[in-house]
Amino acid sequence: xxxxxxxxxxxxxxxxxxxxxxxxxxxxxxxxxxxxxxxxxxxxxxxxxxxxxxxxxxxxxxxxxxxxxxxxxxxxxxxxxxxxxxxxxxxxxxxxxxxxxxxxxxxxxxxxxxxxxxxxxxxxxxxxxxxxxxxxxxxxxxxxxxxxxxxxxxxxxxxxxxxxxxxxxxxxxxxxxxxxxxxxxxxxxxxxxxxxxxxxxxxxxxxxxxxxxxxxxxxxxxxxxxxxxxxxxxxxxxxxxxxxxxxxxxxxxxxxxxxxxxxxxxxxxxxxxxxxxxxxxxxxxxx
Amino acid sequence: xxxxxxxxxxxxxxxxxxxxxxxxxxxxxxxxxxxxxxxxxxxxxxxxxxxxxxxxxxxxxxxxxxxxxxxxxxxxxxxxxxxxxxxxxxxxxxxxxxxxxxxxxxxxxxxxxxxxxxxxxxxxxxxxxxxxxxxxxxxxxxxxxxxxxxxxxxxxxxxxxxxxxxxxxxxxxxxxxxxxxxxxxxxxxxxxxxxxxxxxxxxxxxxxxxxxxxxxxxxxxxxxxxxxxxxxxxxxxxxxxxxxxxxxxxxxxxxxxxxxxxxxxxxxxxxxxxxxxxxxxxxxxxxxxxxxxxxxxxxxxxxxxxxxxxxxxxxxxxxxxxxxxxxxxxxxxxxxxxxxxxxxxxxxxxxxxxxxxxxxxxxxxxxxxxxxxxxxxxxxxxxxxxxxxxxxxxxxxxxxxxxxxx
Ligand SMILES: [Fe+2]
Ligand SMILES: [Fe+2]
Numbered sequence: 001x002x003x004x005x006x007x008x009x010x011x012x013x014x015x016x017x018x019x020x021x022x023x024x025x026x027x028x029x030x031x032x033x034x035x036x037x038x039x040x041x042x043x044x045x046x047x048x049x050x051x052x053x054x055x056x057x058x059x060x061x062x063x064x065x066x067x068x069x070x071x072x073x074x075x076x077x078x079x080x081x082x083x084x085x086x087x088x089x090x091x092x093x094x095x096x097x098x099x100x101x102x103x104x105x106x107x108x109x110x111x112x113x114x115x116x117x118x119x120x121x122x123x124x125x126x127x128x129x130x131x132x133x134x135x136x137x138x139x140x141x142x143x144x145x146x147x148x149x150x151x152x153x154x155x156x157x158x159x160x161x162x163x164x165x166x167x168x169x170x171x172x173x174x175x176x177x178x179x180x181x182x183x184x185x186x187x188x189x190x191x192x193x194x195x196x197x198x199x200x201x202x203x204x205x206x207x208x209x210x211x212x213x214x215x216x217x218x219x220x221x222x223x224x225x226x227x228x229x230x231x232x233x234x235x236x237x238x239x240x241x242x243x244x245x246x247x248x249x250x251x252x253x254x255x256x257x258x259x260x261x262x263x264x265x266x267x268x269x270x271x272x273x274x275x276x277x278x279x280x281x282x283x284x285x286x287x
Numbered sequence: 288x289x290x291x292x293x294x295x296x297x298x299x300x301x302x303x304x305x306x307x308x309x310x311x312x313x314x315x316x317x318x319x320x321x322x323x324x325x326x327x328x329x330x331x332x333x334x335x336x337x338x339x340x341x342x343x344x345x346x347x348x349x350x351x352x353x354x355x356x357x358x359x360x361x362x363x364x365x366x367x368x369x370x371x372x373x374x375x376x377x378x379x380x381x382x383x384x385x386x387x388x389x390x391x392x393x394x395x396x397x398x399x400x401x402x403x404x405x406x407x408x409x410x411x412x413x414x415x416x417x418x419x420x421x422x423x424x425x426x427x428x429x430x431x432x433x434x435x436x437x438x439x440x441x442x443x444x445x446x447x448x449x450x451x452x453x454x455x456x457x458x459x460x461x462x463x464x465x466x467x468x469x470x471x472x473x474x475x476x477x478x479x480x481x482x483x484x485x486x487x488x489x490x491x492x493x494x495x496x497x498x499x500x501x502x503x504x505x506x507x508x509x510x511x512x513x514x515x516x517x518x519x520x521x522x523x524x525x526x527x528x529x530x531x532x533x534x535x536x537x538x539x540x541x542x543x544x545x546x547x548x549x550x551x552x553x554x555x556x557x558x559x560x561x562x563x564x565x566x567x568x569x570x571x572x573x574x575x576x577x578x579x580x581x582x583x584x585x586x587x588x589x590x591x592x593x594x595x596x597x598x599x600x601x602x603x604x605x606x607x608x609x610x611x612x613x614x615x616x617x618x619x620x621x622x623x624x625x626x627x628x629x630x631x632x633x634x635x636x637x638x639x640x641x642x643x644x645x646x647x648x649x650x651x652x653x654x655x656x657x658x659x660x661x662x663x664x665x666x667x668x669x670x671x672x673x674x675x676x677x678x679x680x681x682x683x684x685x686x687x688x689x690x691x692x693x
Contacts (some may be wrong), residue, residue: 201338243410
């Protein structure tokens with residue numbers, strides 16, 4: 001196990017700004033009496049495994065990584081917990097959009113069509129929208145074809161590129177529908193990737209939650225408690241913190257909650273992404 | 288933060304906005320409506336576009352607003368504005384005021400490049416401008432001098448008739464070329480010294496920054512016209528002496544703005560006004576006379592700013608006067624071992640003023656050069672007195688000034 005007098009957190013380096021963000025937060029934690037260091041991983045799978053081999057105490061996790069850690073923790077008798085999330089991680093939805101002039105009026109009309117999705121490991125652009133369709137009775141790979149836009153495997157869809165490629169494929173007529181998080185549909189519409197009026201929303205997923213801080217069972221409790229306290233106390237009005245919060249895409253850290261991961265957990269089972277013990281069972285997943 | 292899962296069931300008579308799309312224009316309308324909302328109230332949103340509800344939810348989440356969907360027909364939902372947008376500017380820094388009277392005594396590093404009077408977000412980066420104190424930079428005349436400088440800009444192509452025929456004896460032409468060569472190296476110093484301090488100056492002191500920028504442009508133009516005068520008859524520049532360059536190097540090596548301004552502008556450029564006036568009166572050809580006259584007008588402004596700033600700083604820091612006096616003494620000491628006489632230039636000035644090799648003409652030229660040197664010393668003494676130096680000290684310091692003029 002790593003030094004018990006210092007809290008060590010893992011983060012996935014999905015973009016260069018991750019260094020700026022966590023170096024800044026590290027200084028804030030240190031200045032406020034929390035000995036803190038961070039380790040960067042290139043993918044969430046290795047980061048989750050590190051929660052169980054003693055390399056890190058805490059992981060800044062995607063929702064999919066949280067679910068894997070939860071499964072692995074139960075399997076080995078070291079249940080994980082969570083301490084906080086961003087305000088912007090709560091109550092998200094994803095959209096399944098079609099071209100405005102398409103003769104697709106309801107979800108059943110997707111039968112025999114091609115649906116563009118993001119990366120295979122993207123909760124918002126692949127797993128959750130496909131699960132939404134599944135619940136409505138049409139099955140990916142059977143009733144309709146999936147067109148994947150894999151970008152940066154192992155980053156659990158943190159990279160926007162896959163969603164943008166799916167949107168472009170829809171507009172170019174290479175797919176009949178495309179899946180993306182609602183905020184990106186607004187972004188793609190305003191940036192011109194999807195000209196205003198060119199698409200129509202066919203379906204919207206139920207609300208779900210995104211990232212969280214996942215804590216290993218054997219993490220030093222007092223340091224974890226201090227980290228949670230400092231996170232929840234961070235003020236957007238603090239000129240030293242605001243640039244970091246903006247880079248990380250939040251205004252306020254919020255207390256933990258896990259109800260928002262239920263649909264994704266079900267999707268992981270339905271599509272066989274992980275097994276109940278957290279082993280990777282998705283065959284064509286590369287990271 | 289809102290729970291996000293509540294659903295609005297009843298409506299109250301509150302502010303309502305209808306938007307077509309949440310594009311940049313729609314967002315602008317929305318932001319204005321939110322700004323104008325009475326405190327504590329929500330904004331109802333109506334609209335027909337089927338994607339609006341999903342877009343509004345994402346838009347509100349990204350801005351910390353609370354979005355509640357509605358079950359009332361035609362009503363999409365309501366926005367309860369978060370307070371973070373206003374709080375962003377709560378700790379904003381105030382930076383003086385636009386007018387020259389609004390200059391602060393000290394410009395803060397975090398004011399950075401903002402226009403004077405702007406509100407600067409508190410998390411803006413710090414800029415470390417070494418010259419950030421008003422007392423070190425300011426002159427009350429700076430706004431007026433800047434306006435004069437802008438109005439007095441001239442185009443060398445139009446202000447000078449480069450096509451006038453000039454036929455000077457070869458050695459008189461050579462004397463003109465030597466003087467121009469000398470002027471150019473002095474202009475190079477006069478350009479670089481303010482440019483270096485300009486780059487250290489906090490832009491809060493807008494008028495001084497603008498004035499020095501124009502001064503640098505003036506010097507660039509002087510370099511141009513003197514260079515063109517050399518090239519007029521197909522010559523290359525002539526001689527550059529070690530003593531002349533050593534004298535100028537002391538200006539570039541001066542790290543203190545007040546001392547640099549004193550040595551360069553008050554003493555050097557002030558002396559140069561005499562030299563340029565001499566050339567505009569006695570040069571043997573109309574083009575040389577013209578370029579000297581135009582440059583002299585600009586130089587007078589450069590001297591005026593140097594005087595104005597030093598008077599401002601001396602009024603608040605009289606001890607500066609001793610440092611200025613010491614700077615002249617030190618420069619004199621450090622140049623004592625160099626050949627500061629610059630014989631090539633002095634000979635060329637005499638010959639140029641004589642206009643020919645006839646003994647009577649040479650004698651007249653010699654008298655003109657002697658008168659020039661007396662004018663220079665008298666001018667320096669006068670400016671030193673204006674800066675508050677006692678008469679006797681002013682006379683002594685005026686004599687100690689470099690024999691290189693600049
Ligand atoms: Fe000049
Ligand atoms: Fe000048």
